Amino acid sequence: xxxxxxxxxxxxxxxxxxxxxxxxxxxxxxxxxxxxxxxxxxxxxxxxxxxxxxxxxxxxxxxxxxxxxxxxxxxxxxxxxxxxxxxxxxxxxxxxxxxxxxxxxxxxxxxxxxxxxxxxxxxxxxxxxxxxxxxxxxxxxxxxxxxxxxxxxxxxxxxxxxxxxxxxxxxxxxxxxxxxxxxxxxxxxxxxxxxxxxxxxxxxxxxxxxxxxxxxxxxxxxxxxxxxxxxxxxxxxxxxxxxxxxxxxxxxxxxxxxxxxxxxxxxxxxxxxxxxxxxxxxxxxxxxxxxxxxxxxxxxxxxxxxxxxxxxxxxxxxxxxxxxxxxxxxxxxxxxxxxxxxxxxxxxxxxxxxxxxxxxxxxxxxxxxxxxxxxxxxxxxxxxxxxxxxxxxxxxxxxxxxxxxxxxxxxxxxxxxxxxxxxxxxxxxxxxxxxxxxxxxxxx
Numbered sequence: 001x002x003x004x005x006x007x008x009x010x011x012x013x014x015x016x017x018x019x020x021x022x023x024x025x026x027x028x029x030x031x032x033x034x035x036x037x038x039x040x041x042x043x044x045x046x047x048x049x050x051x052x053x054x055x056x057x058x059x060x061x062x063x064x065x066x067x068x069x070x071x072x073x074x075x076x077x078x079x080x081x082x083x084x085x086x087x088x089x090x091x092x093x094x095x096x097x098x099x100x101x102x103x104x105x106x107x108x109x110x111x112x113x114x115x116x117x118x119x120x121x122x123x124x125x126x127x128x129x130x131x132x133x134x135x136x137x138x139x140x141x142x143x144x145x146x147x148x149x150x151x152x153x154x155x156x157x158x159x160x161x162x163x164x165x166x167x168x169x170x171x172x173x174x175x176x177x178x179x180x181x182x183x184x185x186x187x188x189x190x191x192x193x194x195x196x197x198x199x200x201x202x203x204x205x206x207x208x209x210x211x212x213x214x215x216x217x218x219x220x221x222x223x224x225x226x227x228x229x230x231x232x233x234x235x236x237x238x239x240x241x242x243x244x245x246x247x248x249x250x251x252x253x254x255x256x257x258x259x260x261x262x263x264x265x266x267x268x269x270x271x272x273x274x275x276x277x278x279x280x281x282x283x284x285x286x287x288x289x290x291x292x293x294x295x296x297x298x299x300x301x302x303x304x305x306x307x308x309x310x311x312x313x314x315x316x317x318x319x320x321x322x323x324x325x326x327x328x329x330x331x332x333x334x335x336x337x338x339x340x341x342x343x344x345x346x347x348x349x350x351x352x353x354x355x356x357x358x359x360x361x362x363x364x365x366x367x368x369x370x371x372x373x374x375x376x377x378x379x380x381x382x383x384x385x386x387x388x389x390x391x392x393x394x395x396x397x398x399x400x401x402x403x404x405x406x407x408x409x410x411x412x413x414x415x416x417x418x419x420x421x422x423x424x425x426x427x428x429x430x431x432x433x434x435x436x437x438x439x440x441x442x443x444x
Contacts, residue, residue, distance in 0.1 A: 024234060030239075042140075045139060049133075049139075051136075052136035055132065062122065071109045071110075073309075075307075076105070080101075102303060103304055104305060106302065109300050116291075116293050119293075124286050139269070141268075156428075156432045159242040164216070167425075175202060175414075195407035201411070202414055206418070224236060254444070259365055288329055292324070292326050295321075295323050299318070364441055379428060382423045386423075389413075390417060393416070395413075
């Protein structure tokens with residue numbers, strides 16, 4: 001039996017390890033999807049939305065029937081004495097009789113039902129909760145878009161760092177070979193020391209860049225983990241490479257997408273602000289309206305020389321009251337008028353801000369389209385330049401080996417290649433980021 005269990009463990013272990021590894025593997029869309037559920041800002045934005053829903057009901061509930069109960073207990077440790085004319089008790093005129101009224105202990109229990117009948121501010125308040133709930137939804141959407149943008153940038157930076165490490169390692173390998181061959185030639189008296197020194201300078205620069213790229217590879221991965229809501233030391237694996245992802249992000253048809261201003265998240269938020277300012281104006285006006293409330297209560301009162309109110313047979317005296325409360329604002333020394341005027345000014349400012357935001361969004365759209373087109377064009381150009389730089393560097397390698405080019409000329413060709421490699425990598429990241437920026441403006 002133990003042997004069978006051991007065999008099962010050995011057979012299942014590779015599958016278990018594979019499953020664990022796959023749990024930390026993400027393409028870009030999977031990383032974004034995971035972040036929208038687990039990113040810290042996204043989680044709190046979801047909580048804000050739930051809080052707004054609770055606040056809506058809290059406001060609505062203030063206009064619904066309210067029931068409260070009170071219990072009042074008093075124990076007169078020393079009862080108050082009242083003097084009455086002596087004639088009442090058959091005494092002489094001008095004399096007084098000391099009398100204590102009632103029993104020293106009493107308890108009153110009351111239940112009250114209150115109902116708001118009319119209050120203009122309540123009506124506006126209920127409308128405001130809907131506007132606030134819309135704002136919370138839009139704020140959640142804004143947060144999700146920001147999280148998406150941050151994850152895309154972080155994902156691209158990780159791929160950039162990984163590609164940089166790979167390229168720099170290849171460059172270092174080539175330089176190590178060149179330096180080794182040059183040193184051998186110099187040792188045999190067929191070369192000059194300057195060629196060795198030139199290659200050493202280039203090699204030391206590449207080695208420093210490689211060390212920095214390795215550090216950046218770790219840091220960028222930690223940043224991605226943070227954006228996704230993972231532990232920064234999580235062994236996250238990216239299943240897409242930079243070239244593959246860049247080609248997927250080249251979508252010229254996106255430039256022809258019909259733009260709907262009302263779908264833009266920045267427009268939605270400023271429109272929410274206009275709704276709030278309009279409701280604040282209504283609220284200021286509603287303060288000039290009367291308020292009407294009603295209540296009815298029922299209670300019981302009991303007395304005793306000691307605390308016997310909880311005993312069966314204790315006598316209680318019931319009472320009940322119905323009342324209506326009408327409050328009519330008459331004169332506020334123009335305070336309400338000033339408040340209304342201020343609310344109107346704030347509303348007018350919000351409308352102006354909405355117009356300004358619309359123009360800014362149109363400009364932002366054109367800028368995002370231009371940046372996206374430029375990123376695609378630069379990607380194509382840098383790809384061609386990289387091929388040219390590789391060909392130039394390759395020719396100089398051959399010339400240098402054959403003694404037709406100096407070490408300085410080789411170093412120039414290598415430096416040009418290294419710069420072109422970084423430009424090519426950055427151009428791919430730019431395509432990814434610029435497409436995301438355009439999609440956010442379009443709310444795609």
